[in-house]
Amino acid sequence: MRKSMLTLLSIVMLAMTLAACGGNNNNGSNTGGGNQATPAASEEASSGGAEGEEIGGTITFLTNRTDMVDKEYVDYAKRFKEKYPNAEVKFEAVTDHDKTIKIRMSSGEFPDVVLIPTIPNSDLPKYFAPLDDLGLNDRIYFKDYKAYEGKVYGISAGATTTGIVYNKKAFADAGITEIPQTLDEFYAAAEKLKGSGVVPLASNFKDQWPLYPWASEVASSIAGNANLNNERGASDAPYQMDNAYGQALTIIRTMYEKGYLEPDVNSTNWEQSKKDVASGKFAMYMLGNWVIPQVASSGTTSDNVGFFPLPYDNSGKINVALAPDWAYGVNKDSENLATAKAFVKWMVEESGYDDFAGFIPVLKDKEPNVPQLAEFNSYNPVYIEAVADDEKVTAIVNKAQIVKEALVQEFVLSKDPQSILDKYNADWAKAKKALGE
Template sequence: MKKKGLLIAFMMVFALTAALTGCSGGKSGNGGNAAPNNGSTNKAESNSAGNYTSAKLSGKVTFLTNRTDMIGKEYDDYVKRFNEKYPDIQIEFEASQTDYNQQIKVRMASGELPDLMFIPDIPNSDLPKYFAPLDDLDLSAEVTFKDFKSFDGKLYGITTGNSTSGIIYNKQAFADAGITEIPKTWDEFLEACEKLKQNGVIPLSSNFKDKWPLGSWVFDMPRVIENNKDFPNARLNMDEPFTMDNGYGKAMSLLRTLAEKGYLEKDINSTNWEQSKKDVANGKMGMYFLGNWVINQVIGVGAESDDIGFFPLPFDNSGEIRAAFNPDFFYAVSKDSKNLEATKAFLTWMLEDSGYEDFAGFISPLEGRESKLTQLAEFQATGVELQEGTPDDPKVIEISNKAQIDLPAIAQEFVLAKDPQSVLDKWNKAWAKAKQDLGY
């Protein structure tokens, strides 16, 4: 993905006075239906002006989604609107009730993939084994983070949206605790946490037990601390990638400090994700450290938009302000779909017309699209430097999988351990062995 295009997409969020035009690209002129017909019809219907109004596609499309909260709600509206254009395509949503990544891997092994899904953490070299190329989608602009899920010159995954990690906070809770300015250093952040705690508010909701909400601490913060967007891939040249004085140890130490000072949930081993959103919305909890995608979810359970703010987490006392900028899940289409063209038509509609990125609080997956999330303006006003992510090195993925590296789980161990160094030693040993066994 071109860095210039991504920066343009982000800066448009903040209503710059310059007129920015999104790059045109991805045009195939065939409505995304270049693939062979697999059981569905493919004829176009035109109106009196000669413009195509709909493609005569039919078939059933199954979409395995992690957004179980949208089933029976927003997804129903999506289907209604989609069927106005494609009346003969049936959309069915499957809810992922377990670990999505693991569920997809099980279905990959069994050869029973849904038509549309999100890509799990597999090497890009494996993408052609399971997924159909998406270069033929008829899109109005280039997709962002294109290099992340491509192989051998073909695109296999398109991000559902992009986000940056930061502190989502309840402005009223801050005001009631006497916090008049957002923290710009780590010490100031700890002071704000103490004021919230003294005022009867849980400073930061970590959802520690659920594990996945710790992702920003271990996927984003290490490279931000190191000021090296490719730091996760630098592990390939390390036998001991987890040390107290590098990005991983420092990031996990920040989380451990918050736990030791009582700034997380009273019982971090008993948390509830859905309830936490309500608690941040009503001010019982003061903050999250997550991506901007959670902002609309907090607003959706009762908070006024004006009461929810967003600022970068100050990770030290230097005054430097950096934050990670990443894609979220990547859409993919099963290469064995019986209704390949219909599935691609639905994916194209999701990217172009659904409005999912605004509902989910994402920055658009298409370059040049303006976001409606006003909290991003507050975030950018801090002068934060956005650090774009880079694709994972396949060798790093291979080593991590063989060593069974689960960074959020390691963070859990680190925070709870009497001796956090022993946790790092344990996983350094596993990493080194896997690296040696694989010949790296």
């Protein structure tokens, strides 16, 4: 795994050097025409069909990309049908995908293709079909991330790292001449932005899900430990003010207390925030590189969007998380199983979604198309490779019904943040005991 990830980082750095020389900017409109992988030798191997199964019928893909409905997905459906005339794909988008798909999976009925939710890998065979027959196992990164007993059940849509996505003009207008490389410098930059009449950080607090980095990626980076979340299983009280979780949560709480977030965090709007960051009304996001093309296509140009690692302390040294995004999974009971598998393969190889989404491609032989990664890597962050979720820890999280983004919300707004950690620790310990862990 480590060898492949080092190869991935080498590819990223090489591609970014070429991008810097060639000035190749992408505003999220790429449809995959120039970076398709070499097609398989036969139509059956290319489609993923088994034993000559016909690629046909109608399938539905449940996705979290509400912004692509009636837009890019229309083109995807058209192009997929051009390749497979007897097949049709429909798209259903939801905002709270993880919760929604879990509910639908528990009912026994869910769409043909989904983004696999947070369930133990041992449960994957209960719901999903193996994807080993797609001919992708040796060509992708993170193939073991959603696998069980040697079989692959999920293929990541791409890879991401998390950091500060910012409007360069807003920084310049506020008199910020150097990118902050310590936490104190970060707060100072936020103060300058606030003084210039700009909202320093778009938290999208009300929407909840955009808060995810503060409860996971930032904490793992502070700890310098990709296994931090899994190591919670050894503790009855994993959330403490003075450990990596408390330190990460304290940064976003400090931003709130100093007035560096939206004026009314309870009335934020995700879609509008992209336009506000693009226009410079808001200056920054703390999110993954996937949001870069979304900002660039919301009212600005790609060269006005920058990306740097969050300086979470004053050491000048920065760790960053590198992780797979959501993984495509195929409902094992799909009435059009071969078509559903063919669609997953098509999404990975031909759709161009990874370019559109600003991902580091999951295909080893495809170069990333996000020039902002060159700036990000110029600050010499240490990449912390993601590891698969420990099943026992996932079971505790589900038993305790812990929503990490809700933890962020409660911690930020509480008059007594320690009481929030105490509550979550109590829920954790109770669930852990109930499961016999």
